[in-house]
Amino acid sequence: MAGATGKAMRQVYGETLVELGKTNPHIVVFDADVATSTRTILFGEAFPERFFNVGIAEMNMAAMAAGISTTGLIPFVNTFACFMVLRCGDPIRSLIAYTKLNVKLAGTYAGLSDSYDGASHHSILDIAFMRALPNMLVICPADGAEVKAATEAAVQYKGPVYIRIHRNECPDIPENDSQPFVLGKGKLLRSGKDITLVATGYMVHRAMEAAQILEAQGVSARVVNIHTIKPLDTELLERCAKETGGIVVAEEHSIHGGLGGAAAEAVGRLYPVPIEFVGVRDTFAESGDYQALLEKYGLTSQHIVKAAEEVLKKKGGL
């Protein structure tokens, strides 16, 4: 599953921070004793005076970042995605989102990607939390190139941004990377008329595979990458609902409160059509090989195909 860049998403993120740091002296980086893992260690080596490793003290880190942002600097806050929500949650809500502070939050090891560490380290509710915060932008890149684009875009945007980053390499998606990254705008990766597969993060790749499988079955599936979960590209989703009459949403997250929830809220209001959800089904996962976990917890291209068949049945098309 190696990407053409041959790099883990977190590595691309770390390198992008260094690039940005070269031209933008306002960027400062915080970490909480996982800099080796989040790859912010690269920034720390390049710009030691703009790097703060505050130890295993995530809440302190987020509140410090809130403070430093009020002086005109642009802090990036880094830890595992699960701790970003569960430990930094209060300062993120009460200081950063409430006051619309210019703080960037990067949650690495998102979804099930920290697979062997187990459910205690998996992050399958971060989208739900971040998306429920007023003023928060939520981005979930699909491949290395998109991590870079999202990180750059986060600096351009003034206000709080959450970027959800995968631990590992994700395959590059040429159809994705050939299009410009625009905050809040979904990308149409593959045209189709029978159904739309809406995905985010690593599941975009899986949705592309599923579309191919469906094609072999005579189903023309459209694929849309929603990299910005908030604000959601509701216009695009409405159009897909109208033009294809059915939607499957796939994400490496709980089926509750993530992109699935966001899409259902939008489609239900704007143009109701049958919709199915591929994600972790209200359970804690477990330790294991990453691909084996995706298989067991229902996050493969086959699972997307099955969900598509359900939707097509409801549409009366199968």
Place this chain on the structure above:
Amino acid sequence: MGLSKERKAVLEGLCKQFRRTLLDTLYSVQTGHPGGSLSATEIITTLYFEVMKVDPKNPYWEERDRFVLAKGHAAPMLYIALAEKGFFPKEELKTLRQLNSRLQGHPCALKTPGVELSTGPLGLGLSAALGMGLGARLQRKPFYTYVLLGDGEIQEGIVWEAAMAGAKYGVDNVVAILDKNGVQLDGTVDQIMPLGDVKGKWSSFGWNTFEVNGHKVEEIYDAIQEAHQVKGKPTLIIAHTVKGKGVSFMEGKHTWHGKPISKAEYEAAIQELEGGR
């Protein structure tokens, strides 16, 4: 009081065996945390094989002593001790961190017999241990609760909230042990976030404190026995340890916090351990 020569030899033998099993296990699954498991070997062994009253046949016996591995990433050493005790078959150690295993990357109380509290996210264990201690006191249950903390872990603010609560409520049936190996994930504790005078801080928070060599079972044992005598305040035993203890190329190195072990490294480590250094 004091550990007999025979018991000391037994515990030391177990520690040697456990280190070997740890390397076998982590090498075979190519994932897991060697450094913090090795520094905790003597502490976990002394607790389970000399101090704690537990019954593997009846793991939920109400009056059992409790152990909370606050630094949950040392799970492999806990599992090795629990397997030796008989909580589950030793063969199961091979399934560590694999799909469908009862042995999760970090302890899961729902899955593994003998595990008292699910841990992994650092900092929560001491507070939970205090709750167990208060529960015992309120219901006049005679058990002790032991909790093992990492020195990086105590950078978490909640640990100091617990320090205040433990003193306020005089939770003297809780014994906390600090695995003070001086190293965390990104570097040494002094580089990442210096702790200052740990003994002075905990004393000033109202705790009884002892300092021991955390690789000497007799010192650990004596300190725990003394802690049992202290009434009206909780005890923190500051155990001076070496991260990666027993495998010279891992010792004191943050890079060995959670790195897979190569074949050459595995062979060198086993040779060293068998040499009985």
